[in-house]
Amino acid sequence: MIRTAKTRERNLNTPLWPANYRTGMWAWTFHRISGLALSGYLIMHIIVISSSTAGSQGVNFDKLLSQLTQPFFLALDLLLWAAVLYHTLNGIRVLLFDAGIGVRNQKVVFWGFMAVAVLAWIAGLVLIFPFIMGRPPVRA
Amino acid sequence: MPQDSAIFKIQRYDPEVDTLPYFTTYNVSLRKGMTVLDGLLDILDQQDGSLAFRASCRGAVCGSDSMYINGAFRLACNTAIVPLLPREITINPLPYMRIVKDLVVDMDPFWTAYERIKPYLINPETAPERERYQSPKDRKHIDEMLDCILCASCYSSCPMVWSDSEFLGPAAFLKAYRFVGDSRDQGQRERIKAVGHENGVWRCHTVFNCTEACPKKINVTWSIEALKRRSIVNRLKFWQR
Ligand code: SF4
Numbered sequence: 001m002i003r004t005a006k007t008r009e010r011n012l013n014t015p016l017w018p019a020n021y022r023t024g025m026w027a028w029t030f031h032r033i034s035g036l037a038l039s040g041y042l043i044m045h046i047i048v049i050s051s052s053t054a055g056s057q058g059v060n061f062d063k064l065l066s067q068l069t070q071p072f073f074l075a076l077d078l079l080l081w082a083a084v085l086y087h088t089l090n091g092i093r094v095l096l097f098d099a100g101i102g103v104r105n106q107k108v109v110f111w112g113f114m115a116v117a118v119l120a121w122i123a124g125l126v127l128i129f130p131f132i133m134g135r136p137p138v139r140a
Numbered sequence: 141m142p143q144d145s146a147i148f149k150i151q152r153y154d155p156e157v158d159t160l161p162y163f164t165t166y167n168v169s170l171r172k173g174m175t176v177l178d179g180l181l182d183i184l185d186q187q188d189g190s191l192a193f194r195a196s197c198r199g200a201v202c203g204s205d206s207m208y209i210n211g212a213f214r215l216a217c218n219t220a221i222v223p224l225l226p227r228e229i230t231i232n233p234l235p236y237m238r239i240v241k242d243l244v245v246d247m248d249p250f251w252t253a254y255e256r257i258k259p260y261l262i263n264p265e266t267a268p269e270r271e272r273y274q275s276p277k278d279r280k281h282i283d284e285m286l287d288c289i290l291c292a293s294c295y296s297s298c299p300m301v302w303s304d305s306e307f308l309g310p311a312a313f314l315k316a317y318r319f320v321g322d323s324r325d326q327g328q329r330e331r332i333k334a335v336g337h338e339n340g341v342w343r344c345h346t347v348f349n350c351t352e353a354c355p356k357k358i359n360v361t362w363s364i365e366a367l368k369r370r371s372i373v374n375r376l377k378f379w380q381r
Contacts, residue, residue, distance in 0.1 A: 003158045011151070011161075013208060013230040015297055015349065020211040024348025028299070094346050100369060103362045106348055 023107045027090055034087040041080060071132045081124045082117075089113040145169045146221050147228035148179055150191065153239050161239070164188070165228075170221060176229060177205055177216035180243075193243035203291030206355065207243055208232040213293035213353035234296035250292045253308040257316040257334050262327025278323035285318035285363060287356045294350035294360050306339040310350035310360045313341055317363035320370060329374065336371030344368070 014020065021029070052064040067073070093113050096102050102109040146168050153161035166187055168179045177195055184191050193216075195205040200218040207216055209231050210224055221229065237245035263272070294310040295301055301309045316335050319325045335341050341364050350360040374380075 008160050009162050011163075011232065013151075013211060013232045014235050015208070015213075016235075017211075022348070022352045024346070024352065025299075028345055028347040097346050097361070097365055098368055100365060103365050104359055106351075106361070 023110055027093070027110055030086060031090050031094075034083040034090075037083045038087055041083075069131070071134065074128055074132045077128060078121075078125060082121055085117040085120050089117050142222075143170065143225050146179065146225060148183060149228050149230045150180075150183075150243070151232045152191070152242050154241050155239065163230075164191075174221050175217055176207075176209060176214070176219045176221060176224075176231070179221060179229070180216060180231075191243075192241040200355065201289060203289035206234060206291035206293045206296075208235055208296075213297055213355065215291065215355045218355060234292060236302045237292075237296055245296075247292060249305065250290075250295050250309065250311065253295075253312040254290070254315060256308060257312050257319075257331055258327060259315050259319070261319070261322075261325055262330065263325060265326075272324045274323050281323075282318055282321050284358055285314050285321065287358055288314055288318070288354075289356060290315075291355060293353040293355060297349040297353035299347055299349065300343050300345060304339065304343060307343045308335065308340055310344075310364065313344075313364045313367055314358065314360050317367055320367065321363075328370075329380070332367070332370050332374045335367050336374060341367045341371060 012019070015025075048064070052061045090110075090113065093102075093106075093109055096109065097106065148166040148168050149163050150166065151161050152158070152164050166183045168182055171178070177198060180191070180193055180195070184193075193205065193207075195217060196202045197204070198217045200215050203215070205216040206213060208214075209216065209219060210227060210229060213234075216231075231243065233239055233243045233245045237247075237249075240246050288311065290311060292311065294314075298307075298310055300307050313335055316331050320328050320331050344361075344364050346361060346365075348361050350364075351358070351362075354360055
């Protein structure tokens with residue numbers, strides 16, 4: 001006798017289902033995501049900048065920059081800033097563990113670093129917000 | 141009124157007859173102080189003699205009945221039913237291990253990894269007449285690692301184990317440190333060699349799933365990190381090669 005099931009039954013009782021993730025698993029997952037995002041950004045950055053300077057008939061570099069400083073792209077920069085902060089700080093967290101610091105308090109260390117990330121992100125927001133609103137602060 | 145019965149939803153799979161795993165639901169009447177293992181034994185006894193699972197000591201010492209119960213790695217014998225209610229009790233075998241039948245999984249890869257780290261005392265000196273002395277302080281250093289009951293929860297919880305069959309896995313590392321950190325042992329160099337490579341501790345991404353999974357509340361990651369440092373120090377000691 002062979003019992004053939006037609007469809008796989010939905011099984012959420014697995015450690016791969018996000019509801020079952022713990023702090024470390026979230027930290028690791030976001031580290032992968034932010035890492036991929038940053039690699040993608042770097043490749044894009046290199047292509048955009050280098051192609052804008054290539055050839056006199058090519059895209060004019062100044063024109064490109066003025067487009068990239070439009071509010072939409074500045075808002076995207078805030079996403080980039082978030083990814084950079086997360087990847088850097090969580091990376092330092094993992095390095096600390098390798099150095100034997102804080103392994104037994106990994107969750108506290110994680111939330112501590114995330115607090116730093118949030119503060120730094122807000123600082124970035126404060127700096128960039130006037131530009132998004134089209135009101136660059138007047139320099140003395 | 142307290143519930144007098146619990147629903148057990150158990151993943152079943154017999155590779156010889158089933159093409160895919162499926163769930164079977166049982167209604168288990170509750171007695172005071174019942175554990176999940178008691179429930180499984182009742183099902184086996186009164187409802188379904190074909191249900192397969194492993195268990196032996198019933199006291200969280202043998203490590204046979206580790207399972208994935210309601211979103212966490214647990215020993216069935218060490219898990220009371222009442223705190224899990226009123227949700228139904230969903231039981232899967234240890235995830236990402238080959239299923240032999242129902243809740244019984246193939247532990248061979250786990251034991252193979254365990255053997256690779258030489259889990260026995262290495263000390264060429266002849267043993268003294270009474271004992272190989274160890275100070276209470278040195279003994280305390282390996283207390284945590286000695287608690288491991290080899291239940292494979294940590295092994296089955298690790299994303300690196302899921303994706304790399306050559307990876308030794310957390311329990312083997314913990315046991316490696318149990319000897320590396322033991323003042324009586326002299327097999328440090330061989331053991332560090334056995335774990336200090338890309339399918340050893342360096343595959344670890346510090347996800348902490350093993351530490352979260354361990355039913356004995358062992359911080360497995362601590363030992364892995366300690367081995368990483370030992371492995372670096374060993375590499376630097378070129379004059380000993
Ligand atoms: S370290 Fe904990 S989870 Fe891993 S095998 Fe030992 S007792 Fe089980």
